[in-house]
Amino acid sequence: MPHLTTYIGLADHSEKTLADSFRAAAEGHAHVADVFHICQMFAEWSEDNREALAPIIQRYGEADDVDEPERLHAAGLAETRKGEVGLLRDLQDLHVLATLVQTTWTVIAQGAQGLRDRDLLEVAQHAGDQTSRQLTWLNTRMKQAAPQALIVAP
Amino acid sequence: MTDRIADIYGLRTPHAKGTVWPARVDQYLDPGTEERDVESWVQSACLLCSNGCGMDIAVKDGRMVGVRGRATDVVNHGRLGPKGLYGSTRWASAGDRLTRPLVREGGRLVETDWDTAMGRIVEKSRALLDEKGPLSHGFYTSGQLFLEEYYTLAVIGKAGLGTPHMDGNTRLCTATSAAAFKESFGADGQPGSYTDIEHCDAIFLYGHNMPETQTVLWMRILDRTRGDDPPRIVCVDPRRTLVALEAERTGGVHLAPRVGTNLALMNGLTRELFEHGWVDDDWVAARTLGVDELRSTVEEWTPEKVADVCGVDADDVRRAARIFGESEGVLSTVLQGFYQSHQATAASVAVHNLHLLRGMIGRPGAGILQMNGQPTAQNNRECGADGDLPGFRNWDNPTHVQQLADAWDVDVMTIPHWAPPTHAMQIFSYAEAGSIGLLWISATNPAVSMPESARIRRILDGDQCFVIVQDLFLTETAELADVVLPAAGWGEKTGCFTNVNRTVHLSEKAVEPPGEARSDLDIFLMYADAMGFTNSSGQPLIGWRTPEEAFDAWAAVTAGRPVDYTGLSYDKLRGLSGIPWPVNEEHPDGTDRLYADAVFPTDTDYCETYGHDLATGGTVTETEHRAMNPAGRAFLKGAAYTPAHEEPSENFPLLYTTGRTVYHFHTRTKTGRSGDLNRAAPDAWVELSAADAAARGIEEGDWVRVASPRGAIEVRARVGNVMAGAVFAPFHYGHWEPGADLGGGHDDANRRLANELTMTVWDPVSKQPTFKTAACQVTRLRAGDGPSPAPTTTASAPDTDRPPPAPQRRPRATQGGKPTTSTQPPATPYYLLDPSQPPERASTSSFAEGDR
């Protein structure tokens, strides 16, 4: 199952990137109170998903050498932008990243079904649900920010 | 003759369970005015808290000289509290009323005429519309305007300008109540009724210091707890309030959870219901959605875990849950202790969950009262001045938006419905950045009442945003404005407002406003005229001129919605007063409680919202909502507890919480101008527990500094009844100070504003700011020369379990209100819809329509 192993590695890696990016967004937009607090909470959610995955990684072993899905690798939010438009763009970047995370969990859940690996299935489904909630919030927040940012922001 | 400063609640009229609350008529007249001198009594209702007590205004020589409770009013049965008695009329004749418009010239506010002031507003407004469009305009209103004014402003904002940036200070006081209703029941609307008090076996007060916030409602409860077959009281509050004492007295429970841990406690209580089988499984299966998820959300919250996180006794959690689980009828009330605290919406929704699990809703004695802070907050929500769409319509539902477009005869694209309405904190952020270039503030004082007040003052003071303030006085906020408009107040204009249990009152004009002051309605109409807002047919957008016409226009747009006013008119509201909506063909006399049929407004095409993730605020989509097929069933929604945003640390080891006192309302604009009230609570203070005070060498009356990471205040200390580890500060006191004749003249006025310390953070769903969870430190500055100015009659009383301090520091009993009278009518009037009175009494009532 070299490819499943690779995907598990990808889940771990992209959740880490997502957690780091949420943290960067929180710090970069610290004056936007809701973004600051929710992004910090989301970073913890992503870390929790990694923690739940840890025993499974041990079981399957790491597979850093298979690099095919690495092409899916999305870059994290290294640096945040400024202002209302900047916030909108950063939220959009987070959305792209979270989408990658979510589809990764979907793919893994399918594999876990095939293998009848209940533990992995549970982890993948729960993590996928949490990622959906992150995506829903990102979408809600972008909708809220967009009109002002696009039309009036200085 | 009663001093109602000392005796806040007046004489008890105890009565047994299931019987009608007796009437008692409270009256206050200015010294030197006898009852026979009063030229007319004008029908109204009190505007000093959300209870909305029916009252008549005494008029003599063109002045308001006193008030009298309306015996036939369903809300108060004639009673009034200290604020209503002493605070209703005095402000009106205060010497510092605004009587002419002011404009800023060379950095100073100077008097001018209306044409000049309105001209400046219109010039700025037009320029911004041309340059940036409607999103450059923001409106921030109040919980103290009239329904007609909110609705008019809502139409101007949504159909005239087309801006989503409109909110009220109701965001600070009641947004969570509305949000919690929407999440559980699909739409806003108070399910319960005050008449539940007469029929319940237990009353749970969650973060609700009712004896200070709604004194007359507390009288109604006291008359039951002191009568036969009394209900037990359960109090959730970090302070040992009068509610807590009543809980102890009635064999109930006082739970004092650590500040910021309400949801953990609620999850524990919910778990107990499941554990002990106190769940009406059939009802839950038929009438609700989400029970399995809720069960798993609360599963980990054993009483021991709750005890650990909340700092309460595990057995007290069990006892409280048992009272809930074994009572026939429970009435729950909720206020700022939940709304302004961490995880506000989730904790308030959890109260609904408890009722839904037991099927305890929609019958006398089994009710929920999510309270409001301010008297007309309800109308702000109904009319859409808080950003929502009028009539509890769903901004995400194109059919609902079209209904409004049709009613107003405008293009549906004009109405801002593409995104959630902008909440107050966001409006101020946009004003800070200058992307809102015109901010219009009516009848509220954000420079004192908003969190992190130094930042708010900076925003209002800056050049990036043009600020208009319309108010009765030159408040701390008005001082920073570019244009100040003098407004007529209560008693000086006509209009309606609706109290916290849906009861609508008409308040008639009793006297003329001073100088050139105009009603808020007239000011908004003047702006609409000057801007020339028209509908698609080229007619003026606002087709009304008088309050009554505005009311009728409002009633018309509520047709078919939960908040149905179509059966109400000014005529109907005169006489036997206080009619709860919905009032329509089906319910011509109004509706005492909602959901008697257990059908909730959750249908996808009918609901006010599709709902949110309680932890994040992410919105549920229409498709997701439809897939759940709620079809009139209520939602059971849970959320995981998370620790507060700011936990105590080494530098800030104490938890800071803010609140109110019985003698003041809001930022004291009115109550501070009544000598009786102001002398009772003349200056700010901070309450500390005996242990925390001793650890810092602080004694009663010492001057202390209270600091958080954001700011500090310097006030006197009351060693009081707050739980160890927490401190309490009243939020009413800004730098405005009344004269010495009213008990004012304190020189600490620039260092006492409680909101200097609070955080800019809000609940993800209701967007209500969190005033009650910040970390702080208290240090002693110097000895005081007497006791602290905190009242002794209420939760701020000194700690009675300790030996009293030295004589010169010993708090003096709060007293000194002018004489008032209380009389009991020979027979209790008939109250329409009251389940304690059989309907046939209507014809035999000794009170004919129109009596009082």
Ligand code: SF4
């Ligand atoms: S309880 Fe509220 S409404 Fe009633 S008199 Fe007191 S302040 Fe006024």
